[in-house]
Amino acid sequence: MTEPYRAVHRYPRNDLGRDFVVGDLHGCFAQLRTELEARHFDPQRDRLFAVGDLVDRGPQSDSVLEAVEQYGIKSVKGNHEDSIVRWHAGEEQALALLGNGADWLLDRAEDRQWVGAIAAYMASLPYLIEIETEHGLVGIVHADSPVSDWNRLVADIERERADGKTRRKAIWSRTRWKTYQPHPAPSRNTLRSLLDKARHSVRGETHAPGRIDNVTAVIVGHTPVSVVTAKDNVINVDTGAVYGGKLTIMDLADLPKWIDMSPRHSTEADVNAEPMWREPALAHSLADAELPVVNDRIVSDSCDDSAADLHDERDERDERDVALAERPVTVAQPAAQVEPARTPYDDVPHIAPEARPRPEPLSKFVANGMHITVRMSMYNVVSERQPAVDTVATRRR
Numbered sequence: 001m002t003e004p005y006r007a008v009h010r011y012p013r014n015d016l017g018r019d020f021v022v023g024d025l026h027g028c029f030a031q032l033r034t035e036l037e038a039r040h041f042d043p044q045r046d047r048l049f050a051v052g053d054l055v056d057r058g059p060q061s062d063s064v065l066e067a068v069e070q071y072g073i074k075s076v077k078g079n080h081e082d083s084i085v086r087w088h089a090g091e092e093q094a095l096a097l098l099g100n101g102a103d104w105l106l107d108r109a110e111d112r113q114w115v116g117a118i119a120a121y122m123a124s125l126p127y128l129i130e131i132e133t134e135h136g137l138v139g140i141v142h143a144d145s146p147v148s149d150w151n152r153l154v155a156d157i158e159r160e161r162a163d164g165k166t167r168r169k170a171i172w173s174r175t176r177w178k179t180y181q182p183h184p185a186p187s188r189n190t191l192r193s194l195l196d197k198a199r200h201s202v203r204g205e206t207h208a209p210g211r212i213d214n215v216t217a218v219i220v221g222h223t224p225v226s227v228v229t230a231k232d233n234v235i236n237v238d239t240g241a242v243y244g245g246k247l248t249i250m251d252l253a254d255l256p257k258w259i260d261m262s263p264r265h266s267t268e269a270d271v272n273a274e275p276m277w278r279e280p281a282l283a284h285s286l287a288d289a290e291l292p293v294v295n296d297r298i299v300s301d302s303c304d305d306s307a308a309d310l311h312d313e314r315d316e317r318d319e320r321d322v323a324l325a326e327r328p329v330t331v332a333q334p335a336a337q338v339e340p341a342r343t344p345y346d347d348v349p350h351i352a353p354e355a356r357p358r359p360e361p362l363s364k365f366v367a368n369g370m371h372i373t374v375r376m377s378m379y380n381v382v383s384e385r386q387p388a389v390d391t392v393a394t395r396r397r
Helices: 029-038 061-071 079-088 094-099 112-124 150-159 165-172 191-203 252-257 268-272 281-287 313-319 369-385 388-396
Strands: 008-011 019-022 047-050 073-075 128-133 136-140 217-220 229-231 234-236 249-251
Touching: 008 150, 019 252, 029 061, 029 249, 061 073, 061 112, 079 094, 079 112, 079 165, 128 150, 128 252, 150 165, 249 252
Parallel strands: 008 128, 019 047, 047 073, 136 217, 217 234
Antiparallel strands: 019 249, 128 136, 229 234
């Protein structure tokens, strides 16, 4: 009898060995083997958890089932796994998978038994993992928690269907790690441009919720960062292994090196406080490793040096649903600047510049510039809406 699907998997404390969490693998299983051997990983005693996105773009993606069995990988569902499940169910176009680096799967699409086994495994993956540790409860979710309370997130995830709004945000959201998102400058001398500028100025003030309550730490991936980065009690371990970065494997015993473990008491000051970026001690050792830089990208044991797109239409659509906060946050150690070629379906995030572009003045006239622009805009709007017949009649007069 098939076990019913569980959206949240819970694991007791491991008193026999160590617990590790690995960042987005994307088929870099040879690199995973090297890292685990260096740590003397013992699958009989140690446990290996993953933040999702086990496949796509990397050279060994087709060996995902073998790697999961060999190392006992316990993973949450990432957006790449979700896309493959939807494609297998007929809800996703093959072109979307191809743009996301799933050619390894599409090339063997005729092998229905093999594809079916992969899709079944990915469909069984939970959205959340809870681990009891010596430091308290640790949660794992692929992208982020869209709410600031872990218990509420668990309740919402367990209640929703597969296409639920909270589930989608949990595997797609990038807002916490994007302090500023550039946008095309609107055209001048129109009323719409004024409205666009006002709307974009609000959008530029966006950042994610801060600390997540009722959990010691939440470990995520999805948005590549140059080094492991902690914000409040959320830790991002996706250091872009498939794009030439380092594959991160975090020992949960090292949590105090990354986040503040002191007891917290919720106060009004905490509610109004600006979210905190912490610069962990381990970040210095990674940053000082003198890794070669190629095109502003930190390069280590490269798994795949293919160009990555920095935008995804569905990702942007889902991010609009993430609640807006009050002020932007400056990243203590910003992610590397990446400018690869763009493809319409890829989901790798755009790491925007921290400095905002200088806004152009609405008019070269200092005095009454806004007044002149608004009047011109109103005139253009009215003129565009007048029928052609009225225009001809006016000319005849």
